Amino acid sequence: MTVEQMKQSILGEWISVAPEVRPSSIKNADGSIKPFYLSRLFKYMTDDKFELVVINYADPFGKVALVKMLIRGRMEWKGDHLIAEGAQKVDFVADDEYKVTPLLPTFADAMNQLTKGFDSWELGKEQSIFKKAFAPFGLAEGQIFAECDLVYLFDDMMFWGARNIDGRGFDKEENRPTNLQVPMVRKK
Numbered sequence: 001m002t003v004e005q006m007k008q009s010i011l012g013e014w015i016s017v018a019p020e021v022r023p024s025s026i027k028n029a030d031g032s033i034k035p036f037y038l039s040r041l042f043k044y045m046t047d048d049k050f051e052l053v054v055i056n057y058a059d060p061f062g063k064v065a066l067v068k069m070l071i072r073g074r075m076e077w078k079g080d081h082l083i084a085e086g087a088q089k090v091d092f093v094a095d096d097e098y099k100v101t102p103l104l105p106t107f108a109d110a111m112n113q114l115t116k117g118f119d120s121w122e123l124g125k126e127q128s129i130f131k132k133a134f135a136p137f138g139l140a141e142g143q144i145f146a147e148c149d150l151v152y153l154f155d156d157m158m159f160w161g162a163r164n165i166d167g168r169g170f171d172k173e174e175n176r177p178t179n180l181q182v183p184m185v186r187k188k
Contacts, residue, residue, distance in 0.1 A: 001086045003077050006153060007048070013187035014042045014158050019062035020182050025138075025167035033167050037062065040184060042158070048075045050092065058104070065103040070126070071145065072096035078148075083161075083180060087152035094130075094145040101126040111136065138169070148176040157183035 001009070016039040024036035037057040044050050052071045058064040071094045078089035102108035102121050111121035114136050118127055133141040147170040152159040161170065161177020168175050 001153065003088060006086070006088060006151065007044075007077075009153055010044045010151070010158060011046070012044065014040075014044075014184035015187045016040045017182070017185055019057055019060060021060060022163040022181075023165055023167045025169070033165075035060070036163075041187070042184060044075070048077070049073070049096075050075055052092075055103070066107045067103055068101040068126075070097065070099040070101075072098075073144075075151075081150045081152070081176075083150060083178060084152050084154070087150055087159075089176060090149055090151045092147045092149055097128070098130045098145055099126050099128050100134075147171070148173050150177055150180075152180060154183075157185055159183045 019037050019039055022036045022038065023033045026034045028034050037060055039055045039057070039062060041053040042050065043052075050073060054069045054071070055062075056066045056069070058066050073092065073094040073096045076091040076093060078091060081087040081089045100111075102111060102123055102125070105123050108121040108123055111118075115121070115134060117132065119125075121127070129137070129139065131142050131144060133139060137145075139145060149170050150161045159180040162179040162181040164175060164177065170176060
């Protein structure tokens with residue numbers, strides 16, 4: 001599949017089939033890596049534009065939602081990825097929008113303790129963190145969130161890269177994933 005064929009094939013909306021688990025950069029008291037639970041709703045549009053809604057959960061079954069993130073931007077296609085024939089290196093650049101909505105009071109309380117320069121964080125109240133310093137996500141003032149990832153299609157399932165097992169982000173080329181994450185399926 002060429003890049004142009006892949007772009008046509010992924011147009012539309014894709015969703016997680018179940019809550020997903022990833023390693024986070026945060027460690028438990030015993031030094032082990034803390035798991036990070038989430039679900040994704042991804043929309044790919046023409047002109048390489050994308051929208052991603054991520055819901056983070058406190059539990060592996062996705063029953064206790066912590067926070068919703070809305071990210072909008074563009075995809076930069078970087079060439080073939082060696083993980084599988086047809087896989088493509090893709091950078092997701094959130095250069096349009098990045099918003100955060102607390103879904104649990106304790107998350108809002110934590111954001112009020114950890115962040116500065118925002119309105120009071122409240123349950124269900126969306127705030128933009130676009131180009132703002134946001135320490136909980138490791139963002140500096142003026143920084144645009146971006147990830148060096150991959151996209152692979154197989155049997156009408158869309159795979160992105162699995163997180164590095166040590167919790168490192170995909171912030172630079174050498175951290176680009178080398179394994180596949182649980183896939184998303186087309187939203188019906």
